[in-house]
Amino acid sequence: MIGWLVRIVVSLLGHTLRWRVEDPSGLIHHPPERTVIFAFWHNRIFLLPFLFKKHWSRRRDRVAVLVSASKDGEKLARVLERFDLICVRGSSSRHGQKALREMTHLMDEGFDAGITPDGPRGPKYRVAPGVVSLAQLSGAPIVPVSYDLAWKITLKSWDAFTIPLPFSRVTLRVAAPITVPSDAGDRQREDKRLELENILKSLSES
Secondary structure: OHHHHHHHHHHHHHHHOEEEEEOOOOOOOOOOOOOOEEEOOHHHHHHHHHHHHHHHOOOOOOEEEEEOOOHHHHHHHHHHHOOOOEEEEOOOOOOHHHHHHHHHHHHHOOOEEEEOOOOOOOOOOOOOOHHHHHHHHHOOOEEEEEEEEOOEEEOOOOOOOEEEOOOOEEEEEEOOOEOOOOOOOHHHHHHHHHHHHHHHHHHOOO
16 A cells, blocks of 8 residues: 555656756666666655656666665555666675575566666665676676656665655766677776766765
8 A cells, every 4th residue: 555655746846847868878768678786876766766766667668666675665665666676686785696596587588777886775875796796797888867846855874865856857867888709807896886976976966
């Protein structure tokens, strides 16, 4: 019941927002044939299910999202599943390797992936290496995604979680894909991690 209620609230709120899309590479309207990995900050989770439905599911309707194995992650998974997203439970601290293998398997079957690289516990705006490992194993490019809200509520949580106010202006930003070579070593993986971190910061004005 709570999952369905949250979906209704998010969807109704999302339809009141005034959207502007910045997508220089044209990925949203012309997605690549291969699967991709969407990377977005933990404090932007609120609108992401709605965004997938609004901008992506018309072209590709299979998305798997990595969700923490914690109790809070269980609540989030119940909501995401109401948006027809597949939830894989795991994080860097719990069931990380198992979740990585499961995500890779789903991507081999044609699912796109969604990951919050600074979740579930932070530090805020610091990319953990898991998303780079997934890109290397799967061969899929990482697509940095973020949005900025003109009117919002910011919670006093570790990630400063944001909730849009009705009729707010939203700027959705999608950067060019980042690829990780299959033979990348430690130094190159770290370079890619920093590249993703810096791009996500640049896409997020707050």
